[in-house]
Amino acid sequence: MRMMCVSRCRSVPSTEAAEASSKGKHNVKIGIGLPGHASWSDGRTLVEWARRAESRGFSTLSVSDRLAWPTPEPMVTLAAMAGATTRIRLLTSVLLAPLRANHALFAKAVATLDQLAGPDRLELGLAPGLRDDDFALSGVDYTTRGRQFDALLDRLAAIFASGDDPVGPRPATAGGPPLLFGGGSRAALRRIVTHGTGWIAGDATVHDVEDFMPQLDKAWSEAGRGGSPRIVASVMYALGPNATDAVSAAIEPYYAFAGEEYARYGVSIAYTSPEQIATAVDEFSRIGCDELIFMGNDPDPEQVDLLADVVGL
DSSP: OOOOOOOOOOOHHHHHHHHHHHHTTSEEEEEEEEESSSSSOOOHHHHHHOOOOOOOOEEEEEOOOSSSOOOOHHHHHHHHHHHOOHHHHHHEEEGGGOOOOHHHHHHHHHHHHHOOOOOOOOEEEOOSSSSSHHHHHHHHSSTHHHHHHHHHHHHHHHHHHHHSSSSSOOSSSSTSSSSEOOOOOOOOOHHHHHSSSSEEETOOOOOHHHHHHHHHHHHHHTTOSSSEEEEEEEEEEEOOOTTTHHHHHHHHHHTTGGOHHHHHHHTSSBBBBBBHHHHHHHHHHHHHHHHEEEESSSSSHHHHHHHHHHHOO
């Protein structure tokens, strides 16, 4: 997950919350993220999340990525989700791309997953990675991860653009699945306009997205890209009587590497009430966000239905 300087959206009374959800939901798509960073213990629970997410009408199912944490491996996880569903889009949010050091093998894995999912269901959110322990455990050089990332993207593009490259299979989606990039650096902007269809903002607030959008629009235009870049934001959530405890148990240890103050801050910006969630839908819709993904922090599949009820699915 990407660390950002964030601030909480204001709360609104419950009557306003229903109106906010109604206004926003037809403009911004609502996705849901698996609680892979939380204390799940049975992979079948995650499959049940996928089935419920599709049944309730969420636009996308996402999965996060870490090596030095018991999160499920994203490509394997989405392969299982592809088999358990038929319609919902599948997203890595975000994949630590430089850890996939064998670029041809990664292209094969992507194409295979795209075939299993079917055309136009898979989308890859990619980032260079923030924590050096993920790289130390993998034997990949942390200091050169940006160059490795660019080399992977070039190889991926070359394989998917060629009709006779020996690396196969061919992806089901023409040209391969679309790519979103995380981060707010100039390198992230370059990757978005060169290889991507848009930007994915992790642990984001409206303020974060509003701050970055002018830079992205400018870079997109200067690169001669048509249309507009896709904007996807993800936020943390839990609902129900134990929501606060759930986000504390999931987020505090996950962000402990950044210090106690940031870990507590990460808990404080998670959405734990219907009013906060409805406000988020309204506000992200207002600024032109294309999709808002609520990342789960409680492994109970009932969380899928609680969120769907709040956002009107």
